[in-house]
Amino acid sequence: MIDFNDPVFTIYAVAALLGVLKVMGQGWMTVRAMMAEGAGYVSPEDLRPGAINASPDPSQLEPNARVERSRRMHRNDLENIPAFWVAGLLFVLTGPPVWAAVLLLLGFVAARAGHAWAYGTAQSHETRATFYSVGSLIVILLAVWALIATLL
Amino acid sequence: MIDFNDPVFTIYAVAALLGVLKVMGQGWMTVRAMMAEGAGYVSPEDLRPGAINASPDPSQLEPNARVERSRRMHRNDLENIPAFWVAGLLFVLTGPPVWAAVLLLLGFVAARAGHAWAYGTAQSHETRATFYSVGSLIVILLAVWALIATLL
């Protein structure tokens, strides 16, 4: 139930809020990469001189490897974390056992933390794909669980 | 109300969970397209030899038509389905009649299924735009309905 006295809901809330902080934090990682590189801008008006950009140069609108990496991490978050928010909530509303909530909800957080580490530090495709797969399969499992519980 | 004994909430849960499965499934369609084409990768480290990529080639980082199509479908999902999740939930909480929930919530699922078919099989822009428009207008209608019910 939606009640902070229910341990399952509390676990969901913590996992969902950590996901919020990850998504928002990735936006700031992109900002930080753009400031550090002085590059990776995407809007023509960002070449006007100002506090953010004292000495504009047209090359600043070209893709920058570090900034693009942060954007890809952000896009991957958006492909996975919002679906987790709704699947996780509906899963919790079906009244699952605490062990399943701990395993699946905190397992998703751990898998996405691993994905962020693997992507941010350019680990191998295999390593990144493994963390992606675990996180994605957990969301699918949450959704199938909730769908079955809803229809039964 | 948020209660699986309420048929309106159950319809919402089914529609929302089908949306979750669509979003997550599209990620796997992109993976499948990348594996089948051996192309469409986006990160430099994906050119390191490994289980996923035995014989790397720089051309694998160029856009691949099939992979890009799946990514566009995914982006379109993210532009529509998360907004449906929250608009649908708030709509359901206003206590709508069952016929309206069936029509709008399952209508959205049907429109997005049509959009996926039209986009995945490269039907005409007109066909794809029709399914997009129906889905988008349903989400707007759900939001306006809930907004009016909230403010009254």
Add this chain to the structure above:
Amino acid sequence: MIDFNDPVFTIYAVAALLGVLKVMGQGWMTVRAMMAEGAGYVSPEDLRPGAINASPDPSQLEPNARVERSRRMHRNDLENIPAFWVAGLLFVLTGPPVWAAVLLLLGFVAARAGHAWAYGTAQSHETRATFYSVGSLIVILLAVWALIATLL
């Protein structure tokens, strides 16, 4: 609590629904830009002659400044508004005072309205970044507030 008689929940519902209308409306701004410019298409099949495109030309698949601006605005929405939906809901469930809900939830709406104005009219990077920062910091604050309330 999730109850339209609770003023805090009502404020959340209004803010979340305005966010839904913004996200969906941005999709229609992209459609409008594509129709007005007759350009900015992204799928090869959009070059088939039809009601939307009477006289196709390969240049229509190249990026168009006005259409790309709308797409960037949409992407920025998706990086911020879905996280607001879930952080705002969990914040509301912790039973915050009405003044905090008004300030943070309606503050987010105001910040995103400012961001849309700044981005849509190509104001300086500094102006746009200020609105982005206020909106993003509010979502982070909502999440931290809810996380602390959950764990206490």
